[in-house]
Amino acid sequence: MxxxxxxxxxxxxxxxxxxxxxxxxxxxxxxxxxxxxxxxVLQHELQTADAIADDPAAIIAYKKLTPSLPEIQLRIVQRQWRSALSLIQSLQRIRYHGELQNETGASSARLKSHLTEMLDQCSTMLVDAASLRADVLWQVYNASGSAKLMNAFLMLDDQQSADKVQGVIRDALTDFKAAIEAADRAGISPLQRNIPRWNFELLNGEQYIKKIEAARTDMEKNQALKENLETLIPEMGGYAPGEPIETKIKK
Structure with missing residues (x-):
């Protein structure tokens, strides 16, 4: 060449x-x-959904967003919890007004169905928990524990056995403990890190379940549990700090 x-x-x-x-x-x-x-486009649509005041409407908007990132799924869980609080407050108002007693069953059924959807959403996210950032993971576990606690309250209303209720509460404790562990890895503020710890301490520290005497009838057990649970339902999505900042518990 x-x-x-x-x-x-x-x-x-x-x-x-x-x-x-x-x-x-x-x-x-x-x-x-x-x-x-x-x-x-996603950020714009997300901001639009965030601005929706009505929780059910916001949930519908979030579910339409693609891709369905963990941060979006977490927003759905948070809105579901706010809706659950609204529903249980409505149920409690109905109980205190005799003329509305006939609406108790329907209101309770709506709340049960809603909590089932919320727990399904949490379970879906936790299937691949290892892939979630710690700052997302602790909030999902904390919300799941809060929903299970509220579910235990409804089970008592249905006169279900105290043993079943105890099982649900133990599941809630497991979720709160997992939330604590994730929060400790998340690099978040001490105040935020303290939130699931407060929920765990509130349930576990007082030993509510163990204090129920075996000699009581099932109805008495249920009433004792119910009275305790009524004081334990978190006011703000299970995200309410109560223990001093930096408090550590034995895990």
Whole structure:
């Protein structure tokens, strides 16, 4: 091959290489631009959903967002808990007004169904708990424990056995403990880190379940549990600090 031929081949190869690099770079640019545009659209839609005051409407809006990132799923759980608080407050008002007693069953059924949906949402997120950031994970576990605690309250209303209720409360304790462990890894403020710890201490520290005497009838056991649980339902989504900041508990 002559010198001119080698130069020609080299030029052709360089041209092809440059063309391939250009095509690759262009595709990468288009992909990055598309991702950036998708991110901006998602952020705008997320801000719009966040601004919705009505919790059920906000949940519907969040569920329409894609991709369904953990942060979005967490927002759904938080809104579900706020709705649960509203529903149980409504149920309690109905109980205290004799003329509304006939609505108790329907109101209780709505709350049970809602809590089931909330716990399903938490369970879906926790299937792949290892992939969740700690600052998201602790909030999911904390919300799950709070929902189970509220569910225990409803079980007592249905006159279910104290043993079943104790089992649900133990599950709630397990969730609160997992929330504590995740919160300690999350690098969050001491105040936030203290939230699941407060919930755990409130249930476990007082030994409510163990204090119920075995000699009592099932109805008496249920009433004792119910009176305790009424004071334990978290006011703000299970996110209410009560113990001194930096308090540590034995895990």
């Amino acid at each position: 002559t010198k001119n031929s080698r130069i020609t081949v080299a030029i052709i190869l360089l041209s092809v290489g440059f063309l391939l690099c250009s095509v690759y770079s262009f595709r990468q640019y288009r992909s990055s631009a598309a991702q950036e545009q998708q991110y901006r």
